Structure formats: structure tokens, C-alpha cells
Amino acid sequence: xxxxxxxxxxxxxxxxxxxxxxxxxxxxxxxxxxxxxxxxxxxxxxxxxxxxxxxxxxxxxxxxxxxxxxxxxxxxxxxxxxxxxxxxxxxxxxxxxxxxxxxxxxxxxxxxxxxxxxxxxxxxxxxxxxxxxxxxxxxxxxxxxxxxxxxxxxxxxxxxxxxxxxxxxxxxxxxxxxxxxxxxxxxxxxxxxxxxxxxxxxxxxxxxxxxxxxxxxxxxxxxxxxxxxxxxxxxxxxxxxxxxxxxxxxxxxxxxxxxxxxxxxxxxxxxxxxxxxxxxxxxxxxxx
Amino acid sequence: xxxxxxxxxxxxxxxxxxxxxxxxxxxxxxxxxxxxxxxxxxxxxxxxxxxxxxxxxxxxxxxxxxxxxxxxxxxxxxxxxxxxxxxxxxxxxxxxxxxxxxxxxxxxxxxxxxxxxxxxxxxxxxxxxxxxxxxxxxxxxxxxxxxxxxxxxxxxxxxxxxxxxxxxxxxxxxxxxxxxxxxxxxxxxxxxxxxxxxxxxxxxxxxxxxxxxxxxxxxxxxxxxxxxxxxxxxxxxxxxxxxxxxxxxxxxxxxxxxxxxxxxxx
Ligand SMILES: Nc1ncnc2c1ncn2[C@@H]1O[C@H](COP(=O)(O)OP(=O)(O)OP(=O)(O)O)[C@@H](O)[C@H]1O
Ligand SMILES: [Mg+2]
Numbered sequence: 093x094x095x096x097x098x099x100x101x102x103x104x105x106x107x108x109x110x111x112x113x114x115x116x117x118x119x120x121x122x123x124x125x126x127x128x129x130x131x132x133x134x135x136x137x138x139x140x141x142x143x144x145x146x147x148x149x150x151x152x153x154x155x156x157x158x159x160x161x162x163x164x165x166x167x168x169x170x171x172x173x174x175x176x177x178x179x180x181x182x183x184x185x186x187x188x189x190x191x192x193x194x195x196x197x198x199x200x201x202x203x204x205x206x207x208x209x210x211x212x213x214x215x216x217x218x219x220x221x222x223x224x225x226x227x228x229x230x231x232x233x234x235x236x237x238x239x240x241x242x243x244x245x246x247x248x249x250x251x252x253x254x255x256x257x258x259x260x261x262x263x264x265x266x267x268x269x270x271x272x273x274x275x276x277x278x279x280x281x282x283x284x285x286x287x288x289x290x291x292x293x294x295x296x297x298x299x300x301x302x303x304x305x306x307x308x309x310x311x312x313x314x315x316x317x318x319x320x321x322x323x324x325x326x327x328x329x330x331x332x333x334x335x336x337x338x339x340x341x342x343x344x345x346x347x348x349x350x351x352x353x354x355x356x357x358x359x360x361x362x363x364x365x366x367x368x369x370x371x372x373x374x375x376x377x378x379x380x
Numbered sequence: 381x382x383x384x385x386x387x388x389x390x391x392x393x394x395x396x397x398x399x400x401x402x403x404x405x406x407x408x409x410x411x412x413x414x415x416x417x418x419x420x421x422x423x424x425x426x427x428x429x430x431x432x433x434x435x436x437x438x439x440x441x442x443x444x445x446x447x448x449x450x451x452x453x454x455x456x457x458x459x460x461x462x463x464x465x466x467x468x469x470x471x472x473x474x475x476x477x478x479x480x481x482x483x484x485x486x487x488x489x490x491x492x493x494x495x496x497x498x499x500x501x502x503x504x505x506x507x508x509x510x511x512x513x514x515x516x517x518x519x520x521x522x523x524x525x526x527x528x529x530x531x532x533x534x535x536x537x538x539x540x541x542x543x544x545x546x547x548x549x550x551x552x553x554x555x556x557x558x559x560x561x562x563x564x565x566x567x568x569x570x571x572x573x574x575x576x577x578x579x580x581x582x583x584x585x586x587x588x589x590x591x592x593x594x595x596x597x598x599x600x601x602x603x604x605x606x607x608x609x610x611x612x613x614x615x616x617x618x619x620x621x622x623x624x625x626x627x628x629x630x631x632x633x634x635x636x637x638x639x640x641x642x643x644x645x646x
Contacts, residue, residue, distance in 0.1 A: 159603060181606055189604040196597035199605075201545040205513045208616035210605040215612045222616060239392070243548035257605065 097265060097296050098133040098156060098187075103165035105151050125151040128165070128321045131314065135264075138287075138297040140307035140328075143316030144342050149300045152316070153267045156298070157187035170264070185214055188258035192270040194250035195243075203245075203253055204229065204238040210261035221260075228256035232286055248279020255286055265296040273302065284309065304346040308332065308367050317341050329365040348372040389449075391508045397439035398509045401625045402518025408632045409506040415639045416495050416502075424642050425494050431635060432502055441508050449504050450497070457493055464489035512544040514617065520610075521619055534610030546594065553590045557583050 105126040110118050125148040133139055141149050154160040155167060158180045167174040169183050188210070191197045200206040204225050211221045229235040232252040242250055251271055258266055268287065272280040284306055291297045299310060307313050313331040315338070317323040323341060324331045332338070335345040335353055344350065348369045352362040366372050397405075412432075419428055436446065450457075470484030507515065520537035527533040558568065561582050568579050 154600075157604060159600060181608065184604060184606050189601075191597065191601055191604075193597055195549050196594050197601035199545060199598070199602060200541060201512050205616060209602075209607070212613050212615055213606040213608065215614050218614060218616060218618045221614065225616060241548075242545075243552075261605065 095135050096132045097135040097170055098131070099166075099168045100129055100131040100133075100156075101166045103129040103152075103155060103167060104163050105148070105155055105160060106163045107151075124319070126155070126321070127319055129316075131322070131325075133296065133298070136291075136294050136296055137312060138291045138310045139299070140310035140313045141298065141300045141316060142302070142304070142307050142313060142343060143323075144318055147316040147318045147341075149316055150269055153189065153269045153298070153300055156265075156267055157184050157189055159189075181214075185210075185261050186263050187265045187267060188261050188263035190251070190254050190258050190266065190268045190271050192273050194247050194254055194274065197254050198242045198250060198257075201241055201243075202238075203234065203240050203242060206242060206253060207238075207256045207260050210257055214261065224260045224262065225256075228259040231259065231289070232256045233282075246279060247275045248282045251275060251279065251283050252286065255283070255290075259290075263295070265298065266290060267298045267300070269300045270302060271299075272306065280306075304332070304344065305369075308346050315341065315343070328367050332367045333364045389507065390511055391441045391445055393440045393509075395438060395440040395509070396624065397435060397505075399624065400509075400628055401619060401621055402510050402514040403522055403619065403621075404625050404628045404632070405506055405510055406515070406518050406522060408628070409503055411632060411636055412502045413499060415636060416499055418639055418643050419495075420491075420643060421646055423646060424639065425491070425498075427642065428498060428639070432498060432505075435505065436501075439505060439509050441505070446501055446504060446508070450500060453496075453500060457496055460496055461489045461493045464492050513541060516540045516544070517615065517617075517619060538610075542598070546598075549594065550587070550591065553594075554583065554587055557586050557590075 103126055104124065107123045107125055109121045109123070111121050112118050129148075129152065141152065143149050151160065155162055155174075156169070158174050161175065169187060172179050172183060174180075174183060198206045199209050207225045207228055208221050211224055216224070225238075226235065229238055232255050234249060234252050234256060237245065237249065237253075242253060245253070255266075255271075271287075272283050275283065280303075287297060287299060288309060297310075299306065301307055308328045310328060313324070313326065313328050314322055315324040315331060318341075324334060324337060332345055332349050335349055338345050345353075346367055346369075348366055348371065352364075352366050352372060355362050362372075362375065366375060412428075416428060419425055436443065465481055465485050465488075466479060468482055468485035468488050470482035472480050473483050473486070474481040510518070516537045519540070520533055523531070523533040523536070562568070566579065566582055568576065568583075571579070
């Protein structure tokens with residue numbers, strides 16, 4: 093792909109743990125979390141990564157911005173190979189991350205100071221930091237809260253602060269690792285709306301999620317399988333219509349697909365490629 | 381419940397004192413503590429009180445807010461007063477059964493209590509008018525010369541920032557654990573002291589586990605946001621002395637000189 097911004101070639105990642113045996117000797121226990129992943133991610137695209145617990149989604153995310161370095165294989169971000177020690181900070185600036193737990197990723201006790209943390213680390217001049225912090229807070233709709241203490245905010249608001257913190261580093265790519273897993277439905281909707289907005293503004297988005305309803309909003313969905321790498325890769329329609337394969341890896345297809353399957357089993361003629369509930373509603377309405 | 385506890389609370393207002401550079405406020409507070417121990421006359425105490433009163437008025441922090449913090453320390457104040465009152469020998473002015481009060485004791489008790497009240501008020505004014513992050517920033521800058529002696533000043537300041545940020549989170553976590561253990565039938569309210577202490581173990585162990593998990597997550601998040609130590613960091617609010625701060629320095633040192641002169645000549 094010529095427009096690719098991230099290129100992953102045959103990535104293998106192994107966690108190595110030292111374990112002390114009863115007789116005092118130590119052995120290395122190796123746990124392979126990623127087994128030969130190859131992915132080309134297009135600039136400005138919105139990729140959703142789905143998979144069971146332990147399928148290596150978080151490990152993949154951490155490999156993409158150099159929090160972990162590949163055991164084998166190669167990752168290039170904007171043409172820079174990740175093993176390059178000097179460029180690691182450039183890559184982390186370019187690939188921002190938002191994690192699952194909103195509490196455990198905020199550093200400062202005032203909202204705007206927290207958002208400023210990234211650019212401060214990058215040595216950005218003060219006036220520019222001010223501008224970026226204000227812009228990021230406005231984009232996530234938290235500008236009015238800039239002088240509040242994070243622990244007084246709701247989970248959804250805290251997660252929006254975390255997104256603002258990532259944005260303030262001025263990245264091209266943002267990786268979200270289950271950003272909505274700990275939020276209530278309202279917070280989840282707010283965060284998804286912001287992710288969609290960032291995608292529209294041209295950021296490359298990688299969204300790791302357990303919610304299929306979120307994954308169908310992406311341009312492309314990748315399903316990871318524990319121990320064997322990528323199981324499915326394609327547009328949400330291509331991936332989610334294979335409901336049998338999904339159930340094999342304990343994933344529940346999106347509601348619209350599930351419903352479509354059951355209606356089909358009852359003899360109704362529902363097209364295979366309906367993945368969103370709105371499409372299904374529309375289709376059913378024009379049947380009559 | 382437990383999250384209502386506020387520590388080192390900041391009172392949000394827009395005043396001259398709030399706008400002062402944190403460095404001058406830290407230095408002034410330290411000097412004020414020293415000055416309180418230089419003062420040894422009632423005139424001196426009234427002078428020091430008047431000076432503090434002026435700063436409080438300028439800071440726009442309501443008196444009720446300041447004294448609310450004092451309530452928690454009331455026991456210490458009373459204890460100090462009583463101990464000094466009864467324990468110091470001298471010319472006896474009052475006697476009842478085994479209790480005697482001497483003139484010297486009365487003076488010492490009054491002085492000591494007065495000193496403590498001023499000391500607490502003076503130092504709480506620092507945290508009331510300075511945002512935690514400016515406070516740690518100011519401290520980092522003041523300690524900067526020590527970093528030449530390999531003292532990790534940036535790391536100390538960063539640790540304080542994180543501690544301040546995570547106090548409420550850990551309190552919430554404690555609350556959650558207490559409730560979870562109570563739901564499983566744990567009893568934290570009855571039994572003798574040893575039993576109660578033992579009962580705390582099911583709170584402390586999970587709390588430590590949480591704290592380590594939080595620390596791991598946070599370290600990961602900080603690294604993802606390019607944190608690599610103090611070198612080359614810029615700040616959203618860079619510290620710069622203004623005219624206001626220079627005036628404050630002059631006043632603070634003039635006050636110090638006057639306190640010393642008062643001690644010598646009165
Ligand atoms: N620090 C670690 N040390 C050893 N093994 C680990 C470590 N972190 C993860 N693993 C293992 O690697 C595998 C992949 O973990 P990973 O966290 O990437 O999965 P995941 O897809 O993100 O799961 P989840 O949906 O639970 O977030 C798991 O089997 C896990 O047990
Ligand atoms: Mg994960």
C-alpha cells in the first residue's frame with residue numbers, strides 16, 4: 093500500500109518472565125502473545141481491533157508506539173523503523189495512546205496541567221503549549237473544566253481529558269486501548285463521538301474494543317485470535333457477516349448481524365452485508 | 381464519605397497573594413516560621429499577627445475557611461497549652477490540690493499556643509493560595525542548586541505531584557475495598573485494639589496490590605506521553621519573577637529585619 097503510515101511485518105512478541113524454582117535456580121518462562129502479525133495501516137484510516145481476552149490486542153498497541161519492542165519482525169511508523177533508539181521519542185509523539193482506566197493515566201491534579209504534560213515533556217515552548225491545550229480541551233468539550241481537579245469529574249469526562257492529553261502532543265496516529273470499557277453508556281457515546289470526529293479531521297485511528305457496535309463504525313476491522321495472529325481482516329461488512337467464524341472465537345457479532353441471522357433462519361430474505369442496526373431497520377421498513 | 385477529606389486544599393480566588401510566584405511564598409512561609417521562634421514578647425506577637433492578618437486580607441481567603449482547617453488540630457493546641465501551663469515551675473500564682481500554675485507557666489503556655497496558631501495559619505495560607513502543581517514546581521526550582529550535588533530534585537517534585545494527584549484516588553480505592561470486605565462479612569468496628577489491627581490486614585493487602593497496579597499503569601501512560609525525566613522539559617506556566625514578586629521580597633526581608641530588631645531592643 094503506498095499510502096501506508098504503519099507497516100507491521102511478521103511481528104512476534106514474547107513476554108519473558110524469570111521464575112525462581114524451589115531449588116533456587118531460575119528459569120525463563122516465555123509467553124508468546126503475538127504470533128506473526130502483518131498489517132498495513134493506511135494514513136487517515138480508522139481501524140478497529142477485536143479479539144478475546146488475552147489475544148494480544150494490548151500487546152500489539154504497545155508495540156506500535158515502542159512501549160514494547162518486537163521480539164522478532166519489523167514495525168515502521170511513517171517510514172521510521174521502531175528499533176531505532178534515537179527516534180523512539182518521535183514515534184511516541186506521533187503515535188499517542190489512550191488507555192482503558194481513566195484514573196490511572198492522568199498525572200496532574202489540575203485538568204489543564206495534565207493535558208500539558210505531553211507537550212511539556214517534548215520541550216514545546218510555553219505559548220505553543222497554551223494554544224495546544226486550549227485547542228485540545230475545546231475539541232473534547234472540556235474547556236470549561238480546565239481548572240478542575242480530575243478526581244471530581246465523571247469517568248467519561250476523565251477519559252475525554254486523557255484524549256485531550258494525547259491530542260496535545262499533536263500526533264498523526266492515536267491508539268485507543270479499550271477506551272470505553274470502564275464507562276457508562278453515556279460516557280461511551282461521548283468518547284465514540286470524539287473518536288469519530290478525530291477520524292474526520294484526518295487522524296489515523298486504531299481502536300481496540302470489545303464492543304462490536306463500536307467496531308462497526310470503523311473503516312476496517314481486524315480480528316485477532318489467541319496464539320495464531322490475525323483471523324479476519326476486512327471492512328466491517330466483510331468481517332461481521334462471517335458470524336460463524338466469530339462465534340468460534342467467542343465473539344458475539346453485532347446485534348444487527350445476529351438479528352439478521354435469526355431472521356434468515358426463519359426464512360426471511362435479509363442481505364448478508366447488513367451490519368448496522370440502522371441499515372437493518374431501513375431494510376425491514378421498505379420490505380412492507 | 382472518605383473522599384470528603386481534603387488535604388493541602390487550595391482555595392480558588394484571584395488575589396495578589398495567589399498571583400505571587402510560588403518561590404517567594406515558600407521562602408516567606410519558611411521565614412515566618414523562623415520569625416515566630418525569634419519573637420519572645422507580646423508586642424512581637426501582636427506585630428506578627430498583624431502582618432499575617434494583612435496577608436490574609438490581601439489573599440481573599442475567608443477566615444472561616446482558614447479556621448476550619450484549625451479544628452482538626454484543636455486537640456494539639458489544647459494539649460500544648462495544658463502541658464505548658466502545669467508543667468513549668470516558677471512563682472506560683474494558683475494552686476488546687478496537686479495542680480499548680482506558675483507565672484512562667486502561664487506565659488509559656490500562652491506564647492506556645494499563640495505561636496502554634498500563627499504557625500498553622502501561616503503555613504496553611506501557603507497551600508490555600510498556591511496550586512499544588514505550582515507548589516511542587518516552585519520547590520523544584522528552589523532546590524535546583526542541590527541537583528548539582530546529584531540530589532534528584534526533579535524526581536522529588538514529580539513524586540510530590542503524583543502523590544497529590546493520587547491521594548483522592550487511593551482514598552476512593554480504600555473506600556471500595558472496605559465496602560467490599562464488609563459485604564463479605566468483615567467487621568472493622570468491634571473487638572479490642574489488637575483484633576482491630578488484625579482486621580485491617582484484608583484492607584491493607586488489596587490496597588497495596590491496587591497501588592502497584594496503578595503505579596504500573598501510570599508509568600506506562602507517562603512513558604507513552606514521552607516522559608523522560610526533567611531534562612529539556614518546558615512548562616505550561618513558566619516561572620518568572622515579576623515586579624510584584626520583587627516588592628514582596630523586599631517586604632518579607634524588611635519584616636525579618638524588624639522582627640530581629642524588636643527582639644534585640646525590647
Ligand atoms: N506483562 C506481562 N507479562 C507476561 N505475560 C503477559 C503480560 N502482559 C500480557 N501477558 C500475556 O500476553 C497475552 C496477551 O495479553 P494482552 O494484554 O495483549 O491481551 P488483550 O488482548 O489486550 O486482552 P484484554 O482483552 O484482556 O485486554 C495474554 O495471554 C497475557 O496473559
Ligand atoms: Mg488489553
